[in-house]
Amino acid sequence: MKYIEGGVCAAAGFKASGIFCGIKANSSPNKFDLALIYSEVPCAAAGIFTKNRVKAAPVLLDIETLKSGKAQAIAANSKNANACAPEGMENAKRMAAAAASALGLKASDIIVSSTGVIGQRLNIEAIEKGLPQAAAALSASPAGSDAAANAIMTTDTVKKEFAVELTIGGKTVHIGGIAKGSGMIHPNMGTMLSYITTDCAINAEMLKKALLSANSVSFNRISVDGDTSTNDSCVVLANGLAGNAEISSENADYALFLEAFTAICKDLARSMAADGEGAKHLITCDVKGAKSVEQAEIIGKSVIGSSLTKAAIFGCDANWGRVLAAMGYSGEDFAPEKVNVAFASAAGKVDVCKNGMGLDFDEELAKKILTEKEVIIDITMAEGDAQAVCWGCDLTYDYVKINGDYRT
C-alpha cells in the first residue's frame, strides 16, 4: 500500500468539483461552497451518520437513500447545515433532484450533505443554479478533489485529503477520501463530513462492514470539543472499476481492503483533530495495558476530551494530574496506583507519573516536548493487554474566538 495524490479522484471513474454558488459570503477565505463527487458507473454505497437525536434534513434523507446500498454521486454545501431549518426536508430533496438532473441520474442515486450554521433556511435557489455549473466543472484530476475538499470547509484551515493505492486480486485498487472537521467534533458513529471513494469491487454489505470497522478506530476516536454535530456523515462509494473479483465475504482480499481503508479513515480523522478549531497541537492519547479495547478507548477519549488537559497542553504545561483526573472520571474502573504516564513528541519523552504518583522530572525537557505541534500522552495501566489510540487537540484562545461569534 502506498500513498498517492488525487483524494476522491484517485480511484478510476470518479470525478469531483467545487464551486462558489453564493451561500458563503463572497469574502470568505474558503469561498467555494458547493461540492460534487460523481462516479461514471453506479456504486455500492454505505454511510454512517450522527447519533444526535437532532438530525439535519439531509442526514435523514441519506439514511433512506442508502437503504438500497447504492448511490452514484454526492452533493454537499457548506455555510448552512440545513438542520432545524424551515423547509429542511423539502430543500434537501430539491438539492438531490437538482443534482440528479444536472448529472442525468435519479434523485435516489444522490447523497446530499450540508454543513454550517444550524437553524437558517438553506438558500436552495443558489444551489439549484450552482449544480449544473458544478456538474460542468467535474474533473478526474487531483484538482477536482482539491476543489471539492475546499468547498466543504467551514472554519477548517487546511484541506483534508488522502489516497492510497494497493493490489487486490492482482488488480490495482485505489481508495481516497476528503473530509471537513474543525468544531462540533465529537463523532458518534459518524463524523462531520467525510467522503471516501474506491474503485475496488466490493458489495454493499462488506462495504458497510468495512466502514463500521474502520470508523470505530478512526472517526469515533477523535474529539475537538465534545459537541456531537447534527450533521455528521461519512459516506463511501465503491464503483468496482478496478476489475478485481468482487469482495463479498471476509476473505483475504477484504482484509487487504480493510487495512488500506482503515488507514485512510485514520488519516482523515487525525487531520480533523489536528485542525480542530483554533488548535495549536494535535494530541495523541495512547492507552496501553487496558483490560479491553473498549476500556482503553473510553479512557483515551476522556483524556482528550478534558478541557483542563487541553488547556494545559496549549500552555505546554506537563500537568499530568489532569490526565489522571480525566481517567478517573471516565466511568471506567481501574487501579490508579498502577498507572504510568509519559509525555512524548519529536523532541523526546519524559516520564511524569509512575504507579499513580508524581515523579521528579526535568521541567525544561517537558516544556520542550510539549512545544512540538504533535504531542503524545502515553498512558500505561496494569489491567490487561488492550490498547487504543485517540486523537484530540488543545483548547486555545482561538477556539473561544471562533465560536464566540460563529453565525455572523
Add this chain to the structure above:
Amino acid sequence: MKYIEGGVCAAAGFKASGIFCGIKANSSPNKFDLALIYSEVPCAAAGIFTKNRVKAAPVLLDIETLKSGKAQAIAANSKNANACAPEGMENAKRMAAAAASALGLKASDIIVSSTGVIGQRLNIEAIEKGLPQAAAALSASPAGSDAAANAIMTTDTVKKEFAVELTIGGKTVHIGGIAKGSGMIHPNMGTMLSYITTDCAINAEMLKKALLSANSVSFNRISVDGDTSTNDSCVVLANGLAGNAEISSENADYALFLEAFTAICKDLARSMAADGEGAKHLITCDVKGAKSVEQAEIIGKSVIGSSLTKAAIFGCDANWGRVLAAMGYSGEDFAPEKVNVAFASAAGKVDVCKNGMGLDFDEELAKKILTEKEVIIDITMAEGDAQAVCWGCDLTYDYVKINGDYRT
C-alpha cells in the same frame, strides 16, 4: 427564612478561621491557605464526595471518618490537592492528628480537605506548624467565616458564603455555608469543597438524607468545564445548639430544614458556576416540559456543558442551534420538532426557536439580552411536566489562560 451574615459562623457554637501557613506563595492574591471550622460541641455529620475513580487521600480518609456520622471540626488547605501525591494518606492522617491536637479533640473528630495541584507532596510540616495558629485565631464572628472562605480559594475570584435563619419547633435555627469552586467543576455527588454548618438538632441519618436531596438539585446541577475533580467534598456539621426537638424523621420540621438547607446549597452552587474560571456570564438553563426531572436535568447539563454553547454566550451570540445540538447529543429521546427556545436576562426575553425551527428575531435585542452577566436559556419541550434548572458559565479566553499554566 431570611438571609443573614456570618457564613459558617452564623450557627450557634461554630467558630472558624483562615491563616497563611506557607503552602501558597507569599505573593498569591488570596494568600490564606489553611482554614479551620470548629464546633464547641460534637456534631451529627454527613458528607458526599467525588465519584472520580481517582480520589485524593483526604477524601478517602473522610469517607472512613464519617462512617460514625459524627465530627467536630474541619481542617482544609488550598494550593495542593494531596491527590496522587507521595505519602498522601500518611500526610492526610498527620493533618487530622495535628488539628485534633490543636483543638483538644481526637483525630476521628476531624474532617480534612485539600484542594489545588494534583501530584505534588503536601507540605505537611507547614500545616502542622499552622494548625495551632489557626486554632488560636478561631472566631465566632462573620470575620472568622470570611477568613476560612478565603483560605480555601484557589483560582476563585470571589468568596462563596451564605447563611439563613429560620424557625423550627419554636427555636431559631441557622444554616450557613462556604464553598470554593472555579475549575475542574463538574460535580458528581459532591462538589469542589463546600462546608455547611447548622445549629439545628438533626440526627446523622436525616442530615445525610437532606444532604443527598439538596445536592441533587444544587451541586450536581452545575458544570464549569466537565472535569470532575479528585477532591470534590461537601460536608455538613449539625451541632444541635438551637435547642429544637431533634429531627429524626421526615416530619414537618425536616421539611422546613430541607427547604432552607437546599436554598443554601443552591446559592453556593450558583455562585460557583458564576465564578467558574474565567467566566463572564452565569448561564442558567431552565428545562421545562420534560418527561421526568432526570430527563430535564440530563438535557440541561448537556446544554451548560457544551463548549460551543458556552463560547457563543461569551460572544453574546444567540446561536440557539448549538443549544438544540447539545440537547440532541444528551442521550435523551425527545421530539426536536416540539422544542421551543428563548434567551432571557434582566434586559428582556427573546424567542429564537419554535417547534424546532428558527424564528426571525430581533438580533439587537438578543445581543442586549446576552450582554447581561446572568443569562437564561429557556427550553420548553412537549414530553411531560417535569422541570430542572442547571447552572454553568461561558467559555472565555481567561479560562484557557488560567489553565494553560496552572501549576506554576
